Amino acid sequence: MARVELRNLTKSWDAATAVADMSLSIADGEFTAILGPSGCGKSTTLFMLAGVYRPTAGDIFFDGARVNDVEARSRNVGIVFQSYALYPNMSVLQNILFPLRFQKVPDADRRAREMAELVQVGELLDRRPSQLSGGQQQRVALARALVKRPNLLLLDEPLSNLDATLRLSMRAEIRRITRELGVTTILVTHDQIEATTMADRVVCMANGRVEQVGTADDLYLRPDTRFVAGFIGSPPMNLIEATVHEGAIRAGAARIAVTGAEGTVTLGLRPEMLHPAERGLQARVAHVEPMGRERMTTAYTDFGTIRFIEPIAAPARDEGELMHLQFDAADTILFGPDGRRLPGARASLPEAAHA
Numbered sequence: 001m002a003r004v005e006l007r008n009l010t011k012s013w014d015a016a017t018a019v020a021d022m023s024l025s026i027a028d029g030e031f032t033a034i035l036g037p038s039g040c041g042k043s044t045t046l047f048m049l050a051g052v053y054r055p056t057a058g059d060i061f062f063d064g065a066r067v068n069d070v071e072a073r074s075r076n077v078g079i080v081f082q083s084y085a086l087y088p089n090m091s092v093l094q095n096i097l098f099p100l101r102f103q104k105v106p107d108a109d110r111r112a113r114e115m116a117e118l119v120q121v122g123e124l125l126d127r128r129p130s131q132l133s134g135g136q137q138q139r140v141a142l143a144r145a146l147v148k149r150p151n152l153l154l155l156d157e158p159l160s161n162l163d164a165t166l167r168l169s170m171r172a173e174i175r176r177i178t179r180e181l182g183v184t185t186i187l188v189t190h191d192q193i194e195a196t197t198m199a200d201r202v203v204c205m206a207n208g209r210v211e212q213v214g215t216a217d218d219l220y221l222r223p224d225t226r227f228v229a230g231f232i233g234s235p236p237m238n239l240i241e242a243t244v245h246e247g248a249i250r251a252g253a254a255r256i257a258v259t260g261a262e263g264t265v266t267l268g269l270r271p272e273m274l275h276p277a278e279r280g281l282q283a284r285v286a287h288v289e290p291m292g293r294e295r296m297t298t299a300y301t302d303f304g305t306i307r308f309i310e311p312i313a314a315p316a317r318d319e320g321e322l323m324h325l326q327f328d329a330a331d332t333i334l335f336g337p338d339g340r341r342l343p344g345a346r347a348s349l350p351e352a353a354h355a
């Protein structure tokens, strides 16, 4: 089990920089998710940690020792990939034992069986991978990655081949197993639900850079950047581009007062923080989508298209209906022209009379 530190880590190829100046400290036993869209540098970071790629610049430390020059097989890192990559001609037990084959581990067999019990495939030891379900194969892959008692467990989109129900239970299972073992774990995923439900802390990346490191609540309620605000949350935050002039942004007849910002801003309003009201921001209903307990409405305003959420029990809305929206100033978030949040800035509508 190890503390992991990345210091100014960079990986470039001729054409592109995949990871730029990434610094991050991960505590012993912590579960961290690296979250971001396709191509943001998640896998490249993982491969540098595993020792597959050499960093172009910067350093990687395990328990304070620099490992840049340590070969992949000497780093004692366990990896689980999206494709389980089990050996088809070996039994479950042989698959789990495989990483120990060149190590003189006297109790290898017992250890493999214990690990199989932990991931709950103890009944399946004689089967071949083809005789297992996707979820069972993933458990075997996990046992194989953990049998060496790795310093670090790396999970690369491990659940994306599983159906929705299985994904839900495997999320909890992986969390239980890594917690029981106390193994430092880094999960790479583009799935925000996976990241925020499984990890102690989430590292949100875009274009090879760390946008924010924080808990699920930090990213959702206090996004540092416009990118994080738009990436986390479903449906996404409404982001209104505007210019603050004389304490307000204006479009057509509409006016939103702004304090703590001047010039170009982006105003962020979460769909669940907008409420229908007697007066406020005028909106014309474009369409309405039921989403289980809630209903999402898309509406046109002078500031552009806005989405808001209401309980399914609220009165039905018709397409073309004219209505008004309100929000609380405390719920608003503003970003400056560099995309960073302006912590003290707030937006408000003149009449906050709720319907």
Ligand SMILES: Nc1ncnc2c1ncn2[C@@H]1O[C@H](COP(=O)(O)OP(=O)(O)OP(=O)(O)O)[C@@H](O)[C@H]1O
Residues within 6 Å of the ligand: 013, 016, 017, 018, 036, 037, 038, 039, 040, 041, 042, 043, 044, 045, 190
């Ligand atoms: N071997 C390589 N040579 C050149 N460019 C590469 C190489 N590997 C990755 N890249 C580039 O580096 C960037 C980051 O890639 P990376 O695979 O780390 O992204 P990712 O976040 O893991 O994406 P995905 O979720 O699609 O796997 C991409 O622009 C990619 O094209």
